[in-house]
Amino acid sequence: MLFIIGLGLGDERDITLRGLEAVKSCEKVYMESYTSLLSFGLDSHGLSNLEKLYGKTITLADREMVEEKAHHILEEARHSHVAFLVVGDPFGATTHTDLVVRAKKMGIHVQSVHNASVMNAIGICGLQLYRYGETVSIPFFTDSWRPDSFYEKIHSNRTMGLHTLCLLDIRVKEPTLESLARLGLVWFGLVYSTSSSWFYSLLMHFFFRGRKTYEPPRYMTINTAIEQLLEVVQERQQPAYTEDTQCVGFARLGSDDQMIIAGTMKQLQMVDFGAPLHCLVITGNTHPLEEEMLEFYRCRT
Numbered sequence: 001m002l003f004i005i006g007l008g009l010g011d012e013r014d015i016t017l018r019g020l021e022a023v024k025s026c027e028k029v030y031m032e033s034y035t036s037l038l039s040f041g042l043d044s045h046g047l048s049n050l051e052k053l054y055g056k057t058i059t060l061a062d063r064e065m066v067e068e069k070a071h072h073i074l075e076e077a078r079h080s081h082v083a084f085l086v087v088g089d090p091f092g093a094t095t096h097t098d099l100v101v102r103a104k105k106m107g108i109h110v111q112s113v114h115n116a117s118v119m120n121a122i123g124i125c126g127l128q129l130y131r132y133g134e135t136v137s138i139p140f141f142t143d144s145w146r147p148d149s150f151y152e153k154i155h156s157n158r159t160m161g162l163h164t165l166c167l168l169d170i171r172v173k174e175p176t177l178e179s180l181a182r183l184g185l186v187w188f189g190l191v192y193s194t195s196s197s198w199f200y201s202l203l204m205h206f207f208f209r210g211r212k213t214y215e216p217p218r219y220m221t222i223n224t225a226i227e228q229l230l231e232v233v234q235e236r237q238q239p240a241y242t243e244d245t246q247c248v249g250f251a252r253l254g255s256d257d258q259m260i261i262a263g264t265m266k267q268l269q270m271v272d273f274g275a276p277l278h279c280l281v282i283t284g285n286t287h288p289l290e291e292e293m294l295e296f297y298r299c300r301t
């Protein structure tokens, strides 16, 4: 049996009673560490807090592990109870649906335990959840890669008067350019080697695999997101939004030190929202009651 269990947004105490019971019944517990993180996940004691409360050893499952070793996790779930913990709600990110589909295709029984998600916690600012359009993801721009497909979605939402939730990029365990280059060289060796050097190339491949190095984790801030959003509208006629468009910035939702500030893009760009995670809402048309609630969070600078 595979239990896919939402942990909520705050800390280890946000698991539901049903979730806790499920974790305690499992022989193996994995926790995904790439689509989100708990506020205390930044601290090296974070995992042990979870382990203490749940009374289980937890194996961190990064993207590489879930993509490359999902079969192994699922094979374990065929014969025993396995928990897969997800920060927020298991279905608050598209990634975990794939694991569920694979499990069901293998005939493994799947049980989901829901919890609070960023998708509903943003309701705290007073913008009505049923007045949102399509959610967008904003990726980090690089010198050569500046994808702006989120713009059309925001445009379409705002044309319909709907709010837009912008989820901000998380980069964890990104291989360094150096290790990518090494890997490329090894593959080049594998493909072009003669039969006599084939075994040598294979050895090299495994040698370098063990020494893959990673960039430090990066979490997009609201400030960077706004900078990129404004860059994308620079050349557009009748842009979907401007620096004077009303937004709401959220940091560490669900934690004791969560921050929620409403203001124009220009105003929010000047705010220091502190530690991750951050997300941003671009408002559509607002109802007077929504405006009344936003007043409690208004930026005073």
Ligand SMILES: C[S@@+](CC[C@H](N)C(=O)[O-])C[C@H]1O[C@@H](n2cnc3c(N)ncnc32)[C@H](O)[C@@H]1O
Binding pocket: 009, 035, 036, 086, 087, 088, 089, 090, 091, 092, 093, 094, 116, 117, 118, 119, 166, 167, 168, 169, 170, 250, 251, 252, 253, 254, 277, 278, 279
């Ligand atoms: C793919 S979503 C993960 C959703 C998660 N499974 C859930 O249900 O909440 C990750 C993005 O949501 C936003 N996010 C997640 N948790 C957040 C929090 N506590 N406060 C602010 N933004 C958050 C960030 O922009 C982050 O990059």
